[in-house]
Amino acid sequence: xxxxxxxxxxxxxxxxxxxxxxxxxxxxxxxxxxxxxxxxxxxxxxxxxxxxxxxxxxxxxxxxxxxxxxxxxxxxxxxxxxxxxxxxxxxxxxxxxxxxxxxxxxxxxxxxxxx
Amino acid sequence: xxxxxxxxxxxxxxxxxxxxxxxxxxxxxxxxxxxxxxxxxxxxxxxxxxxxxxxxxxxxxxxxxxxxxxxxxxxxxxxxxxxxxxxxxxxxxxxxxxxxxxxxxxxxxxxxxxx
DNA sequence: TGCTTATACATAGGATACCTATGGGTAGAA
DNA sequence: TTCTACCCATAGGTATCCTATGTATAAGCA
Numbered sequence: 001x002x003x004x005x006x007x008x009x010x011x012x013x014x015x016x017x018x019x020x021x022x023x024x025x026x027x028x029x030x031x032x033x034x035x036x037x038x039x040x041x042x043x044x045x046x047x048x049x050x051x052x053x054x055x056x057x058x059x060x061x062x063x064x065x066x067x068x069x070x071x072x073x074x075x076x077x078x079x080x081x082x083x084x085x086x087x088x089x090x091x092x093x094x095x096x097x098x099x100x101x102x103x104x105x106x107x108x109x110x111x112x113x114x115x
Numbered sequence: 116x117x118x119x120x121x122x123x124x125x126x127x128x129x130x131x132x133x134x135x136x137x138x139x140x141x142x143x144x145x146x147x148x149x150x151x152x153x154x155x156x157x158x159x160x161x162x163x164x165x166x167x168x169x170x171x172x173x174x175x176x177x178x179x180x181x182x183x184x185x186x187x188x189x190x191x192x193x194x195x196x197x198x199x200x201x202x203x204x205x206x207x208x209x210x211x212x213x214x215x216x217x218x219x220x221x222x223x224x225x226x227x228x229x230x
Numbered sequence: 231t232g233c234t235t236a237t238a239c240a241t242a243g244g245a246t247a248c249c250t251a252t253g254g255g256t257a258g259a260a
Numbered sequence: 261t262t263c264t265a266c267c268c269a270t271a272g273g274t275a276t277c278c279t280a281t282g283t284a285t286a287a288g289c290a
Contacts, residue, residue, distance in 0.1 A: 006214050010125030010247055010276080016221055023227040029267050030229065037229045039217035049248055051269055056247085074256060074267060093222055099121050100215045102154035106131055107208055112138040114145065114152045125247080125276055144238050164277055166240055171276085189238055189285060 006042055013045065013053050014062075015096055018081065018089040021063060027076035028054055054079060062088045121157055128160065128168050129177075130211055133196065133204040136178060142191035143169055169194060177203045 020031040031054075032045045054077075057063050062085035070076040081089065135146040146169075147160045169192075172178050177200035185191040196204065 006210065006217070007126075008248065009127070009214060012124070012218055013247080016218070019222055019224070020227075026227075027267075034227065034229050035221065038221045038224050040220075042213060042217035043221075046249065047268080048250065048252095048270085051267095053247080055269095070267075072257065072266065076267060095121065096218070096222065098157060099124060100219075102121070102157035103127055103131070103211070104215075105155075106150065106153045106158075107134055107211065109134070109153050112135075112141075112149065114149050123277065128277080142238075144236095148237095161278065162239080163241085163279065163281095168276080170240095185238075187237060187286065191238060 008043065008045065008049065012096070013049060014057060015089075015092045016043070016045070017050075017053060017057060018062065018085060018092060021079055021081050021085070022089060025068075025078040025080040027068070027070055027078050029070075029076065031079075057085075061085075123158065123160065123164065127211070128164060129172060130204075130207045131158070131160070132165075132168060132172060133177065133200060133207060136194055136196050136200070137204060140183075140193040140195040142183070142185055142193050144185075144191065146194070172200075176200075 016035050017031055020026060020034045026034070028050055032047070032050050035043055035045050054063070054065070058065060058079070062082060063079045064082055065077050065079045068076060068078045131150050132146055135141060135149045141149070143165055147162070147165050150158055150160050169178070169180070173180060173194070176197060178194045179197055180192050180194045183191060183193045
């Protein structure tokens with residue numbers, strides 16, 4: 001909420017996390033930095049959102065994890081997509097695009113028209 | 116969840132309701148039908164979501180309401196935007212577009228890149 | 231006449247995903 | 261030695277959506 005960053009819209013965090021892991025194993029902190037970077041700071045994922053989300057997504061079987069060592073020599077938990085998670089990512093992208101297209105139609109509707 | 120309609124993404128309902136009322140007073144049922152129509156059935160707003168949302172939005176001062184009679188001769192509560200609501204609509208549209216643009220950047224990122 | 235459908239409003243109760251706040255700990259720079 | 265960046269994690273609160281259920285009327289049809 002500080003400065004100009006937006007609150008996350010429910011449901012998009014899964015999508016962002018899965019995408020962040022689509023290039024191979026990454027640890028949680030790196031995921032959060034990637035989201036911040038790729039959205040140019042528009043989206044900030046709080047740690048209190050991210051770590052529970054990673055656990056939640058893992059429980060669903062879309063990612064798995066193991067302890068490792070980060071580039072900076074610290075202990076870190078690395079997550080990677082499972083095969084199910086790969087499929088899920090593709091599906092989440094499709095759903096998201098279908099959703100935003102529908103909202104876009106609504107928001108840009110030039111006149112009231114019901115049928 | 117039936118057939119192929121999508122669950123609402125949290126936070127977009129306000130936007131859709133405000134937009135639906137941007138052409139003048141409408142009652143709740145008409146708002147739900149408009150959303151269904153304009154999104155070609157992709158978004159279905161459940162009554163258990165819509166009516167509480169209308170009350171919530173009214174409490175925030177973005178809309179006001181009064182009882183009236185619908186086209187079909189039934190009693191219905193008509194909602195309309197307040198001046199604050201008009202501003203809010205414009206703002207919500209901007210926020211939504213900024214948000215979706217950010218997510219789109221993330222989802223279509225061709226490679227991992229952080230700094 | 232009675233039945234069904236579409237119209238119209240509303241609430242209760244539950245789920246869940248996000249937030250704020252807080253905590254612990256390490257590596258390296260200043 | 262102090263500060264910052266890195267890295268993980270949980271507790272508790274809140275908001276917003278869902279399902280399920282209830283009431284009621286108008287109109288069409290059998």
